[in-house]
Amino acid sequence: MTTSAPAIRVTDLRKTYGAFAAVDGISFEIEPGETFALLGPNGAGKSTTVEILEGYRERSGGDVSVLGSDPRHATLEWKARIGIVLQQTGESGNVTVREQLTHFASLYPRPRDVDEVLAAVGLEQKAKTRIKSLSGGQRRRVDVALGVIGRPELLFLDEPTTGFDPEARRQFWELIRSLSREGTTIVLTTHYLDEAAQLSDRAAVIAAGRLIDIGPVDELGSTEARVPIVRWRDGQGGHERRTAEPARLVAELAAALGEPVDLEVIRPSLEDVYLELVASVEEVAA
Numbered sequence: 115m116t117t118s119a120p121a122i123r124v125t126d127l128r129k130t131y132g133a134f135a136a137v138d139g140i141s142f143e144i145e146p147g148e149t150f151a152l153l154g155p156n157g158a159g160k161s162t163t164v165e166i167l168e169g170y171r172e173r174s175g176g177d178v179s180v181l182g183s184d185p186r187h188a189t190l191e192w193k194a195r196i197g198i199v200l201q202q203t204g205e206s207g208n209v210t211v212r213e214q215l216t217h218f219a220s221l222y223p224r225p226r227d228v229d230e231v232l233a234a235v236g237l238e239q240k241a242k243t244r245i246k247s248l249s250g251g252q253r254r255r256v257d258v259a260l261g262v263i264g265r266p267e268l269l270f271l272d273e274p275t276t277g278f279d280p281e282a283r284r285q286f287w288e289l290i291r292s293l294s295r296e297g298t299t300i301v302l303t304t305h306y307l308d309e310a311a312q313l314s315d316r317a318a319v320i321a322a323g324r325l326i327d328i329g330p331v332d333e334l335g336s337t338e339a340r341v342p343i344v345r346w347r348d349g350q351g352g353h354e355r356r357t358a359e360p361a362r363l364v365a366e367l368a369a370a371l372g373e374p375v376d377l378e379v380i381r382p383s384l385e386d387v388y389l390e391l392v393a394s395v396e397e398v399a400a
């Protein structure tokens with residue numbers, strides 16, 4: 115049990131547009147130093163929730179506390195403790211990457227070193243390039259760099275790696291892990307379930323404005339959804355069986371068949387578990 119106050123506390127959060135409830139009574143807490151993923155299908159209410167936490171959007175109901183303050187009454191001091199990478203990339207300016215980072219760094223009391231951040235996002239070679247001449251993925255890296263330049267205690271990342279090539283994504287994961295080791299609290303929304311599984315301690319799944327599950331990433335979903343699958347081949351062809359005790363089945367197969375061919379034990383990924391969770395909600399709604 116931790117005794118420190120949560121970094122984020124959300125209680126019965128609601129956001130309505132006319133009669134439509136985009137966020138329909140969501141509650142959760144995020145501990146300081148946690149990396150927390152918000153998952154859910156398009157239109158689930160993730161960005162709306164995150165924008166309310168960032169102080170960019172008014173809520174219709176419920177209580178929100180972020181680093182001890184209500185984002186409705188955000189002060190400059192509070193804003194300086196928070197880093198934000200929005201879903202939309204905004205920067206297309208005439209200034210160079212280094213100029214932009216240096217300018218943003220000057221706005222914060224304890225900024226990171228510009229060269230360190232350039233290296234961390236893999237933009238050292240592009241430091242003197244004007245932002246408008248960068249590729250989409252490179253601009254996204256500038257967004258990430260601007261989000262972390264102020265050495266935030268709390269970092270919001272809304273689909274941060276969209277448009278990244280696989281190498282850049284791995285590099286980004288390393289950056290996030292190092293920020294996490296330094297104690298940064300991180301709130302991540304992503305449609306890349308492998309990214310969520312790699313980076314987060316806990317995740318919440320939101321669908322149609324409601325929280326449908328929350329917990330450590332390897333404990334989400336029903337127990338059945340997480341049961342491993344054993345696959346093998348023998349003289350009769352391919353077989354597949356779900357079992358909570360895959361080691362026992364493998365031992366039995368080895369005893370019965372000698373060397374089973376193409377034997378594999380598959381643990382359902384976060385994506386498998388997530389898809390089942392979301393499908394069960396869509397079934398109820400249908």
Ligand SMILES: Nc1ncnc2c1ncn2[C@@H]1O[C@H](COP(=O)(O)OP(=O)(O)OP(=O)(O)O)[C@@H](O)[C@H]1O
Pocket residue numbers: 131136154155156157158159160161162163
């Ligand atoms: N200004 C607005 N006016 C009316 N409806 C809105 C407005 N902003 C968002 N919505 C609706 O609220 C719902 C939630 O949107 P939100 O952007 O939070 O979803 P999301 O989970 O972030 O989706 P995505 O994964 O596609 O980014 C959607 O149905 C969206 O159309």
